[in-house]
Amino acid sequence: MRFETELKDYFDVKYCFLVSSGKAALTLILNALKNLYPDKDQVIIPAFTCYSVPSAIVRAGLKIELCDMDTEKLDFDFGQLSKTINNSLLCIIPAHLFGMPSDIDHLRSILGDNEAVVVEDAAQAMGGKWEGEKLGTFGDVSFFSLGRGKAISTVEGGVILTNRDDIAQNISALLNDASPYHTLEILRLMIEAVSLTLLMRPSLFWFPKALPCLNLGETIYDPNFKIRKMSPFQAGMAKSWKKKISKFQNRRSRNAKAWVNLLKSLKTNELSAVDAYPDSDLIRFPVNVDDPSLRKAILKQSEIKGLGIMPTYPDTINGIEELRNMFAGQEFPVAKKYSQQLITLPVHPFVKKTDIMKITREIRNAIKQTRRI
Numbered sequence: 368m369r370f371e372t373e374l375k376d377y378f379d380v381k382y383c384f385l386v387s388s389g390k391a392a393l394t395l396i397l398n399a400l401k402n403l404y405p406d407k408d409q410v411i412i413p414a415f416t417c418y419s420v421p422s423a424i425v426r427a428g429l430k431i432e433l434c435d436m437d438t439e440k441l442d443f444d445f446g447q448l449s450k451t452i453n454n455s456l457l458c459i460i461p462a463h464l465f466g467m468p469s470d471i472d473h474l475r476s477i478l479g480d481n482e483a484v485v486v487e488d489a490a491q492a493m494g495g496k497w498e499g500e501k502l503g504t505f506g507d508v509s510f511f512s513l514g515r516g517k518a519i520s521t522v523e524g525g526v527i528l529t530n531r532d533d534i535a536q537n538i539s540a541l542l543n544d545a546s547p548y549h550t551l552e553i554l555r556l557m558i559e560a561v562s563l564t565l566l567m568r569p570s571l572f573w574f575p576k577a578l579p580c581l582n583l584g585e586t587i588y589d590p591n592f593k594i595r596k597m598s599p600f601q602a603g604m605a606k607s608w609k610k611k612i613s614k615f616q617n618r619r620s621r622n623a624k625a626w627v628n629l630l631k632s633l634k635t636n637e638l639s640a641v642d643a644y645p646d647s648d649l650i651r652f653p654v655n656v657d658d659p660s661l662r663k664a665i666l667k668q669s670e671i672k673g674l675g676i677m678p679t680y681p682d683t684i685n686g687i688e689e690l691r692n693m694f695a696g697q698e699f700p701v702a703k704k705y706s707q708q709l710i711t712l713p714v715h716p717f718v719k720k721t722d723i724m725k726i727t728r729e730i731r732n733a734i735k736q737t738r739r740i
């Protein structure tokens with residue numbers, strides 16, 4: 368497929384695979400690694416990340432190990448990570464959450480001689496860079512998501528990149544056994560593509576919420592998802608993706624700057640940006656809100672007025688009901704704090720000046736009101 372060749376060129380990698388989603392991509396990667404290293408079964412992930420990540424690990428029949436987060440960077444707590452590394456470790460999955468780069472060079476220095484594979488979760492970071500190099504080219508194998516709300520979207524979709532022959536051969540064999548999209552599934556994708564185009568504005572964000580089948584922005588744990596080769600329909604939707612990426616990046620960075628300015632102008636530390644790397648290409652703008660009642664007030668106004676401000680992952684990975692037993696007695700306080708305090712402001716390309724003004728006004732009001740109580 369043309370999309371595949373273009374991706375290989377752009378990222379300058381040897382192998383590229385197009386699949387049905389980011390979690391399908393991750394599952395294929397993990398199954399390939401399982402074949403290559405049959406005596407290893409542990410997978411380290413951040414304790415605060417997308418629920419699709421543990422879903423894929425469970426689907427692949429591997430063991431999840433959690434690592435707490437850095438207090439400022441939405442990255443691993445590297446001190447804790449270094450204590451978790453052992454010889455049963457199959458791989459580590461650093462994630463560029465919201466597009467904020469995870470420091471993979473640091474991760475490799477900690478790994479040292481350990482032969483654990485670095486699987487780069489660049490699901491939210493297609494087109495982003497870290498010290499001049501493209502995100503998605505740091506791992507031994509990497510994946511992007513083309514799902515809803517990601518840097519660019521084909522409704523659903525996933526991309527795997529690697530330079531390693533052994534990993535690529537395994538993934539290729541696994542993917543040959545996967546069935547293609549059924550006609551009905553493609554039809555559903557087409558309907559969703561049309562609805563999403565119509566609803567992609569924050570001023571209309573209440574609408575998808577009212578339609579349970581759309582589940583926009585929701586994060587769920589569910590290891591039962593389809594693993595398919597990407598359909599030509601999806602690859603078609605990715606047409607002119609390079610142009611789109613740079614256009615979207617410009618608009619997102621303009622919107623992110625508006626939020627930086629808003630936070631400055633508030634003259635309060637009740638709301639603080641998580642901006643370890645101010646130049647990163649964010650797909651949502653994460654803000655820490657210390658006061659739970661203020662956070663609640665902001666999210667409530669957003670829901671009523673359709674502002675597109677969202678909570679992030681509702682709990683840490685060990686807080687997911689189906690997984691709780693695996694982590695009995697373990698605590699990840701920094702990750703917990705992120706799950707309880709973060710909200711994200713929209714920066715997507717369809718955010719307009721009037722949306723920014725409306726959100727600014729509502730946040731100011733929420734601050735005034737919670738102070739009065």
Ligand SMILES: *Cc1c(COP(=O)(O)O)cnc(C)c1O
Pocket residue numbers: 387388389390391416417419420462463464488490491512513514523524525
């Ligand atoms: C979205 C996402 C995934 C999974 O991608 P899907 O295409 O939704 O399956 C994995 N990791 C992170 C960090 C994500 O944001």
